[in-house]
Amino acid sequence: MTVYNFSAGPAALPLTVKQQIEAELYDWNGTGCSVMEVSHRSQEFKDMADENEALARELLNISDEYAVMLIPGGARLQYSMLPINISSKQGEAIYAINGHWGKQALKEAGRFTQVSSTAKVNDEVYAGIPSYDDNELNAKADYFHYTSNETLEGVQWHKLPQTNGIPLCCDMTSDLLTREFDVNDYSMIYASAQKNMGIAGITFVIMKRDMIGQSTNLIPTMTDYKTYADTRSFYNTPPTFPWYVMLLMLRWVKAQGGVSTIQDINQAKSSQLYAFVDQSDFYLNKVDPNCRSEVNVPFWLHDESLNQKFLSESADAGLKALKGHMAVGGMRASIYNAISLAGIDALVDFMQEFERTNG
Amino acid sequence: MTVYNFSAGPAALPLTVKQQIEAELYDWNGTGCSVMEVSHRSQEFKDMADENEALARELLNISDEYAVMLIPGGARLQYSMLPINISSKQGEAIYAINGHWGKQALKEAGRFTQVSSTAKVNDEVYAGIPSYDDNELNAKADYFHYTSNETLEGVQWHKLPQTNGIPLCCDMTSDLLTREFDVNDYSMIYASAQKNMGIAGITFVIMKRDMIGQSTNLIPTMTDYKTYADTRSFYNTPPTFPWYVMLLMLRWVKAQGGVSTIQDINQAKSSQLYAFVDQSDFYLNKVDPNCRSEVNVPFWLHDESLNQKFLSESADAGLKALKGHMAVGGMRASIYNAISLAGIDALVDFMQEFERTNG
Numbered sequence: 014m015t016v017y018n019f020s021a022g023p024a025a026l027p028l029t030v031k032q033q034i035e036a037e038l039y040d041w042n043g044t045g046c047s048v049m050e051v052s053h054r055s056q057e058f059k060d061m062a063d064e065n066e067a068l069a070r071e072l073l074n075i076s077d078e079y080a081v082m083l084i085p086g087g088a089r090l091q092y093s094m095l096p097i098n099i100s101s102k103q104g105e106a107i108y109a110i111n112g113h114w115g116k117q118a119l120k121e122a123g124r125f126t127q128v129s130s131t132a133k134v135n136d137e138v139y140a141g142i143p144s145y146d147d148n149e150l151n152a153k154a155d156y157f158h159y160t161s162n163e164t165l166e167g168v169q170w171h172k173l174p175q176t177n178g179i180p181l182c183c184d185m186t187s188d189l190l191t192r193e194f195d196v197n198d199y200s201m202i203y204a205s206a207q208k209n210m211g212i213a214g215i216t217f218v219i220m221k222r223d224m225i226g227q228s229t230n231l232i233p234t235m236t237d238y239k240t241y242a243d244t245r246s247f248y249n250t251p252p253t254f255p256w257y258v259m260l261l262m263l264r265w266v267k268a269q270g271g272v273s274t275i276q277d278i279n280q281a282k283s284s285q286l287y288a289f290v291d292q293s294d295f296y297l298n299k300v301d302p303n304c305r306s307e308v309n310v311p312f313w314l315h316d317e318s319l320n321q322k323f324l325s326e327s328a329d330a331g332l333k334a335l336k337g338h339m340a341v342g343g344m345r346a347s348i349y350n351a352i353s354l355a356g357i358d359a360l361v362d363f364m365q366e367f368e369r370t371n372g
Numbered sequence: 373m374t375v376y377n378f379s380a381g382p383a384a385l386p387l388t389v390k391q392q393i394e395a396e397l398y399d400w401n402g403t404g405c406s407v408m409e410v411s412h413r414s415q416e417f418k419d420m421a422d423e424n425e426a427l428a429r430e431l432l433n434i435s436d437e438y439a440v441m442l443i444p445g446g447a448r449l450q451y452s453m454l455p456i457n458i459s460s461k462q463g464e465a466i467y468a469i470n471g472h473w474g475k476q477a478l479k480e481a482g483r484f485t486q487v488s489s490t491a492k493v494n495d496e497v498y499a500g501i502p503s504y505d506d507n508e509l510n511a512k513a514d515y516f517h518y519t520s521n522e523t524l525e526g527v528q529w530h531k532l533p534q535t536n537g538i539p540l541c542c543d544m545t546s547d548l549l550t551r552e553f554d555v556n557d558y559s560m561i562y563a564s565a566q567k568n569m570g571i572a573g574i575t576f577v578i579m580k581r582d583m584i585g586q587s588t589n590l591i592p593t594m595t596d597y598k599t600y601a602d603t604r605s606f607y608n609t610p611p612t613f614p615w616y617v618m619l620l621m622l623r624w625v626k627a628q629g630g631v632s633t634i635q636d637i638n639q640a641k642s643s644q645l646y647a648f649v650d651q652s653d654f655y656l657n658k659v660d661p662n663c664r665s666e667v668n669v670p671f672w673l674h675d676e677s678l679n680q681k682f683l684s685e686s687a688d689a690g691l692k693a694l695k696g697h698m699a700v701g702g703m704r705a706s707i708y709n710a711i712s713l714a715g716i717d718a719l720v721d722f723m724q725e726f727e728r729t730n731g
Contacts, residue, residue: 016405021411022609023409023612025409031406038394039390045373046692049385050382050571051379051382055693087444087609089593089594090444090594092593092594093592093594207612213611214573214574214611214614233452233453233480233484233595236452236595249448250446251572252444253566254572254613255573255611255613331404334411
């Protein structure tokens, strides 16, 4: 049975990536060892890191004005690294909130700088992106932060936030590499790898070089961007295997035709799924169509008493990890890059049949 | 050709561990996915984490008085987490220095607390452990830190440091699980995984529960031990694959007969190698025999002009990564748990033959 894994992250890897891992498990690049066993100071590993950086810069059009870094600790660590490195107790940062993760980022930043937000922060389920008058933003704020895609709520920005000239920073954990955008609009972008760039354990950070190393805060060496930028992320032993899997993912994206092709596929995938949900009286998605996520599609059964049956039967049919986050309930199909159109077909077929027999 | 990988870390994995990774690469625990693709919130992953903690506690005799945590960022991050969490700007910490990594730990800690050291800190190559009068240590210091094994210099403590009652903290990155010791002698122990517990990306921390969450410092959530202790390291998406490999390594240690059997094997391995070096007029080890490392054996050729030839021919013979750290030069055989007695035989045979043809 073909299995489609709709996990929100850690998430599915393309089959060919797993096959490459398998092929090199006992002998990576002629070393006679797995890449997991090879020193990060070896020439082979340095060459791999060079290829990884070059490919990331090529696929995302990242100029040399930006440093690219690989940092452990997940996006969660960036929630504090960003304010500690870029702001101060006397500084200010603005957070645009459209869901759970943005709220978490705001909360952590508020411990290290003064924060304000574009939306009332409460426990409501977000169904859209915030509206605000950017002319009212304090132009002297250190940065403006937003979460380009909220995985719980399935709410995604499809336009660039206006910031009144404030440097723009973005948590792109769930949609980096899934669609085209212009890095030059940003001062800083971060994404942990386990959605579209590989496996958990490493976070990809793009940051304007002139922002790095400017802080007067006392920053632990391992949470200072300068440490990673100056050493090309080789200050200490990095998570070498997640780094290697990231390279395999970048090669895979390139082999697909690059980010623009990937974007076309992702739009086709999400359009098909939303169109099916919208025409149904059995399923429901509550998000404003102007900001629906192309990578996380939450949906609810009108009759929630069928939830357990739906989850159990879908899992038996090889459609895994469809349970929605406990904060929002219902179902969620995370359809990151590794989920093919065939995966969407299989899901829609199952949903149709489940509706027919239970509707 | 059998390859023996003497890398100082990331380091060799036992063959059976790689075989297990291979066997489960497409279907871990009946999920139909690789463990890399499975949510850390899934029951399967939580069960794995439970087994991992139980096995670590069993193999190392860790009582419930201690929390065990898995933290990203390597031992390097612990260099700052320890003083930030356990000391303060007004506090004091004492560092026993017997090599490179202890010096690095001292330097980082000195940014966050007042530090003193048992040895003059300079650029000399350490050939022994420091001697000091523990009655002269400030009994009110927040902690006493040492590095149980220094990987560059091959200098290992074979007795417990005396601390005048000061809580004892230890970087056991390179020798945890290689020999028996009593956890109860310590307040805190840490070890990054890539020597004897798996692959890079995760650090194992054992800490007395009553030390956790006591600080008045402003600590980023992701560098607060309380975050990991309270959530059993499930606060955010952890490095799931390194965690899984750690479990495979713990199972392997248990299958070998546990730490006491491993210790016997490691003593036999290092004794054989040191005995060969000591009887030779061609090779040399400069470390005080009372504190030679059982896991990192540095050695030098008297005729250093032969270094490149030695490295090239040993690599061709399947004996990989024997180059010493650039700070100390010469050669180094890192013979962690995954290196078998057969690996030592192969190395000694090669060294003997190289001496015969070049001596």
